[in-house]
Amino acid sequence: MTTIRHTLQQEVFQPNEERLLATCHVGKLFKKKKSSFLCIVSSTTLPINITIMQIKQTDKTYKKKRSWSLTELKVVDGKTEAMDGNEFDLHIDKVYRWAASNTQERQIFLITLFKQCCKHILNNRPIFKNIPKAWTVEDVLTPENKYVTSPLMTLDTDLSEDFQAITDKEQEDLNRLMTDCEFAISNAEAFMEVLARDLSLLDGENVQSVLASESQVETLMDQLETAINEADKIEERLDSYDEILKHVRDAMEKMEKKNSMISIANKNNLHLLKELEMVVKQLDLPRKHQDILDDADLTNNQGLKSAIEAGNALRDAMNSQLDPALLRMAAVQEQKKRFEKYKDKFSRSICRQLNNLFIHYGNDKGESEKSTDGLVLPQHSSVHKELIMYSELMHWIKVMDRKAYDGLRKVYTDSLGKLYDRDIRNLFEIGKEKIISTSQVATPIKTSALLGLDREQWTIDTTANERYHYEATLEQVLSQLEPICLQEQQFCVSFFQLDILSPSSKNTLTTLDGIEADAAVVPHRKVEKQINEDVRNMMGCLFSSLEEELLSFIAPIEKQDVFCCMYVLVRLNQHVMSAQSSFLSNTFASILVHMKRSLDRFMQTQVDSIKECRIPRRSKCGILPYVLNLEEFARYGDVLLKSDRRADLEKWYIRLIDTMLECIAAHSVDHHKTPPQVIKMENYHYLYSLLSQLKMPVLDSQRKEAKQKYNDALAAYVTQYFGRPLEKLNIFFDGVQNRVASGVKASEVSYQLAFSKQELRKVINQYPGSAVKKGIESLYKKVEKHLSEEGNLLQVVWRAMQEEFIRQYKMLEDLIQQCYPGSLITLEFTITDILNFFSEIARSH
Incomplete structure (x- = not known):
């Protein structure tokens, strides 16, 4: 380890x-x-x-x-x-x-x-x-x-913490020592004695060195003491200098403090001077402007120019932005009061001048283009031209004196409103006279255009030319209104600055709650909504009788032509979309709603007339009145279907057709001579043909339903009235089929006594070709008696009966082949004979 x-x-x-x-x-x-x-x-x-x-x-x-x-x-x-x-x-x-x-x-x-x-x-x-x-x-x-x-x-x-590896230098010294004492390894005690002796010698030398340097140490101590004395002297002298400089320092500190106070005072004075210069500059109103504001001459162009310049200078001075603390200064308050006096006096001068002008122009006759029929609404561009030079003064009034501004607006709308009321009444009176004079030419027959009435009673005394004249007159009147209203609206917006809620030098807007707010803070939509409302209110005061007069003008057209609600709706819709005047567009839209309701009432009356329709008491029912009248009705509604308002009529067409589909079935049982299947068949077919001609995608489902109901009625009629012309033969084979169903083989039925070959021949002999032809001819007369000429379905029904006869013939032939194979028994007539019988009977009638 x-x-x-x-x-x-x-x-x-x-x-x-x-x-x-x-x-x-x-x-x-x-x-x-x-x-x-x-x-x-x-x-x-x-x-x-x-x-x-x-x-x-x-x-x-x-x-x-x-x-x-x-x-x-x-x-x-x-x-x-x-x-x-x-x-x-x-x-x-x-x-x-x-x-x-x-x-x-x-x-x-x-x-x-x-x-x-x-x-x-x-x-x-x-x-x-x-x-x-x-x-x-x-x-x-x-x-x-x-x-x-x-x-x-x-x-x-x-x-041991004291372990420390030796360095390279220490290792070299140790090697040298070991080299000098080669016996160190073999004789450690001798090596230790050498080291002890060397250490003793070193200690002795150190003691001798210390003793030899004693005199030098004493000399060094003397020098140190001398140095200390000199340092004490220098310190005393520095203390004296410090005492002297102490007084100088105090004096300098006082001077520095005074200089600092002087600098601060100087800065404050400069700042105060700058503020005072700014206040004086902002609240200064030159003498020439004061004189103009005292006695403004607004009757000529030069006077107007000077008055506008003076008014703008006063507005800038009054709207100058000052620190709230400066507003408490007596001089500032006094200047503000002086400005208020100038403002009141100048405002009264403007109001007096504009009041007189508004009242004077309220009697303007206007300029109108020449027209042979007199359907022209006079223009008043000369009034606008005269007043436009006062627009800057009106803007000044709006900013500086809102009460006076509102008063001037009322005087303008009252004066010019009477002027426009007179012109509009004259225009509509001439228009109504044209409508009435045209209607007097027509035959005085009471209009009755209900789908549920009999065709002989379904009449409209308005000719196509008269309807064209009504529509042209309406278009001419509406076209006359648009330029006049647009011209007046543009002037009012510019002159009364209606597109700005509350302009001022502070860039503020008055919100709907009457609170001033920064223009960037008020939502754009909210501002636009209030501006449009303000414009419409003013235009409504100027053209207060427009909506009433327009309704009064349309009323005689409605009396003369029950279908007028359709083309009037189209014309009004076009002008609502094209009118550049927001007021006129709204007015037309209001009339449009009235006409839409008129259309709804008219169409509801048609639906009710279908439900209340009475079936004519004649020998043949034929096509029901509301189905027969639909084609003529659709011709009048075509003008609405080709316009942007087609959805209004399409919705009612769906209700009309749905009601007809229901009522055809209900009314089919009311006629005492014509079978219900014939009434359904003829009317559903006629209705299907009309819907195919109309080509209205929204009525596709109704068209398919009419076709299905027609096919069902045709099948039901053929089944009921054609029956089984070979009755005894059919009864015979009914018995045959019953025996087969009970378990008897088809090939063995002929062995049954009641269904033998002899019995079959007896039954077949009862139906020679001549007897069959006679029966078919009798059937044709019955069908001809049931069907009407306007239904035009005789050939269709006759062909369906022919197909049914052939179907029954083939069925009987199949049964003979299955049950009597090899008997060589056949009917006495063929399919070719049947086709000839049906064809000859149809041609002979």
Whole structure:
């Protein structure tokens, strides 16, 4: 073990200036084949660092695998207090479980580890547990000042802390000494005597040297005493200098303090001067502006220009941003009061001038283009042109005097509102006269366009030309309104600054709650909503009668043409989408809602008329009124289907067709002569044809349902009225089929007496070709009596009956072949005869 320790010291630790204190040959618990060396190592330079290292041997070389500082050690677990154990645990960053190669190495390693922890770790020492108490006893000091060490400490001299490997120089000196005394190895006592003699000689020489230097020492002491005296003199002189400089220092400190106060005062004065200059500059209003504000001339361009300049200067001065502390100054408050007087006087001058102008322009006749029919709304661009030069003064009023601004807005809307009311009434009066004069030309027949009425009663006294005239007049009136309203809205927004909630030099906005807020803080949508509302309110005051007059204008059109709700809805929708004026767009939208409700009422009336329809009491029912009227009704609704509002009508078309599908079945049982299957068949077929012509995708499911119901009704009619024309023959074969079903073989049925070949021939002889043709002709007359001409289904039904007869014929032929094979029995007529019978009867009628 000593050899291994020496090797580790020389090869691993000495090159790094480290010293090996203890080592233990260990293996991991349960993996003892993988062995290594645990070493306790100390640095040789200050500060001393103790490290626990794991050294691994590979191919007779030693390599550091991992190391831990002693301070990282948390717990040392010896696993047992017995001295003969081999296992121990070290709790560092995790628990490391080791098994020593022998008990002595384990003991020395743990004792050394405990000693180093006691020496180098003052706080938070690791816990040593399950270790013999004798191993954890620290050295104590005896009264004789001798250290008493635990006996176990002497087990191995390698544990001494004082062990220190010699340096290369010390090794050379020792070699030289050993060379001079060649007998040192063979005669140690002689070598020791030589060393003792040399040491004695050295001690004697040292004593002689000390005695020889006594006089020099005395001389040195005298010189030191002289130096001390000189230092005392210098110190006294420095004290006197310090006393003198003390007064100078006090004077300098006072001067420095005074200079500092003067500098501060100077800075304060400069700052005060700067603030005063800024206040004077912000609150200064030149004399020329004061004179203009006292007596403003707003009747000419030069006076207006000067007034605007003076007003802006006053606004900037009044809105100047000053420190709140400066606002308490008497001079500032006095200047503010003076500004208020100028503002009030200037505001009154502006209000007086604009009031007079608004009232004067309220009587403007306007400019209008020439028109042969008189449907022209006068423009008032000249009024706007005259007023626009006062827009900056209006903006000033809005910022500086909100009450006066609101008053001017009211005067403007009252004056110009009367002007627009007059013009709009004149426009609509002329339009109504055109509508009424056109309607008087028409035949005075009461309009009755309900789908549920009989076609003879279903009349519309409005011609296509009249409807075109109504629509053209409506379009002309709506087109006249758009430029006038847009022109007025643009002027109001610009003149009254409606697109800014509350402009000021402070860049603030008045919110909906009346609280001023920074423009960047107020949500954009909220601001836009309030601006639009403000614009609509003002335009609503100017054109207060527009909606009422427009409804009044549409009313006579509704009276004359029940279908007007469709094309009026289309026209209004186009103008709602194209109107650039938000007010006019909203007004048109309101009328649009009215017309939409009118359409809904009209369509609901149609649905009710279908449900309340009465079946005509004639010999043949034919096509029901609401189905027959649908084609004409759809022609009038085509204008709405080709517009952006087609969804409004499509929704009602679905209800109409669904109601018709239900009512056809309900009304089919009300006619006393026509079979229900015929009524269903003809009306479902007619309805299916109409829906196919309309080509409306939303009605695809209704169209398919109508076709299915038509096919079902046709099949039911053929089954019921065609029946079995060869009745006795069918009854005979019914008996045959029953015998086969009871277990009799088909080929043996002919041996039954009732179903013999003779009996079959008797039945067949009752149906010669001439009798069959006569029966078919009688059936044709019955079908012709049931079906109507407008239904146009006679050929379809006749062909279906022909197919049914052929089907029954083939069935009978198959039964004869199965039950009477080889009998050569056949019917007296063929399929070709049947086809000829049906064809001849159809041609003859």
